[in-house]
Structures are given as C-alpha cells and as structure tokens.
Amino acid sequence: MDNRGVSPVIGKVLEAGLVVLYIGMITTTLYGGVVPEYRTAVGDEVSDRVLSKAAERIQQAVPANGTAVRGQMRVTLPRTIRGTAYEIHAENRTLTLVHSNEQVSEATHIAVPEHVGTIRGTWSSTEPAVIVVRSGETEGAGLVVELKRGQRERAP
Template identity: 50%
Template sequence: MDDRGVAPVVGKALEAGIVLLYVGAVAAAMYGSVVPDYRTTAGDAVAERALAAAAEDVEAAIPAEVREATVRADVTLPATIRGRPYTVAVENRTLVLAHPDPEVGARVRLALPASVTAVSGSWSSGTPAAVLVVREHGETVVRLVAR
C-alpha cells in the first residue's frame, strides 16, 4: 500500500488542530481575565457619566429666586449598567449610585443653592426617573421620584 497521499492531509489536520488549540487558549485567557476587567472598568465609567448627567438635571430643575413654584423634570438613566439594575439615592446632598458589583459605583455632590432645605428620594434603574422641586415660603425641597 502507498500511504504517501495521506501524509499531506494528516499534516494539514494537525496544523488546524494546533491553530484551534491556540485560539481556544487565547479566548479562554481573554474571557477569564481581560474581558471581565474591561467590562467592570467600562461599567464604572458609565456609572460616573450617568450620575454626572443626573446631577446636572437635578441642579437645572431648581427654579430661580421666585416665591412659589413646582418643577418636575425628567431624568434619563441607563436601564442597566454592566448588564445589571442599580439604584440612585441621596446621602447628604450627594447622589450615590449603588450597583450589585462592588467595583461599579459613583458619587456626585450636588451644587445646590442655600434655599434648598431638603433633598430626598431615590431612583431605580428599571423605572423612569424624574426630579420634583417644590419651592414654598422661600424654602426649596428636592425629591427624586419615579415618573
């Protein structure tokens, strides 16, 4: 029997097997360390940008020096960050984004006028968000509410 015709086919099959093993090893290494780290870093950046934009919306909703006013403004938040829902709450005039991943989160201090006496409420990422500002008797109250 003459097996010389089989040798090139076996050689190419071995080459293809080695290439597949290499690609599999690189993919496993990427998805085992690099990709999750990148997703966490990207999620943290999205959290910071989303919270900064929300803080701008809250600050912009406060009316000028008038006696009485009620302002309701919609706030746009991403539905999820890093594929998971999150919440935004107020702590001492600071918006705080809480995410299930402890490495993803953000804090933004609100720049509010002295007439703002209270800031309260929270938003959930799955619910449309709004800010309600009520100004009565020279005092302003800011509430994070669902639309």
C-alpha cells in the same frame, strides 16, 4: 503496504488541531482577563457620567431664588451599566449610584442653593425618572427636591 496517502490527512488534522488550540487560548485569555477588566473600566466611566449628568439635572431643576415653587423635570437614564440595572439614591445633598459591581458604584455632592431644605428619593434605571421640586411642608423649611420613579405627575 504503502501508507503515503495517510500522511497528508494526518498533517491537515494536526494543523486544524493547532488552529483550534490557538483560538481557544486567545478566547480564554480575552474573556478570562482582558474583557472583564475592560467592561469594569468602561462601566466606571459610564457610571461617573450618569451620576454627574443626574446631579446636573437636579441642579437645573432648582430655581436660583424662590421658595414657593412646584415643578417637575424628567431625566433620561441608561437602562444598564455593565449589563446590569442600578439605582441612584439622594440623601443630604449626596447622590449615590448603587450597582451590583462595587467598582462601578459612585457618589457625588449636589451643589444646590441654600434655600433647598431637603433632597431625597430613589431612581431605578428600569423605570422613568422624574425630579419634583416643591415648597417645604412647613414655613421656612426650604424647597424639597424629590427623586421619583414613574411618569410625571399632572399639574394640580
């Protein structure tokens, strides 16, 4: 019996098996360690930029002086960070980005003039974001800055 014709076939099968094993190891290494860490690092950078840009927009919406105002400004937010929707909360001059991945969540201080009495509200990345600035409910309460979801309101 002559089995010399089988040797090249077995050799090629072994070569293909080694290539598949190599690709599988590389894929497992990348998706098991490197890629998720990279996505989290990039998500952290993006959330930092989104939060600083949102704080900047809030600061731009508030007039430097004046207490009898009413104005609105639309803010554009990315739909997702690291593939997931998020929210931005404002309370007591602090802006917080809340994300399902805690490493991507951030917080920053909003620098607004002293005549701003209250900053409150929540934005969702899945809905349009609007800043509404208006006079306070009571005399001397200062301006109220609200983060609202949805379309801009019509002027009264």
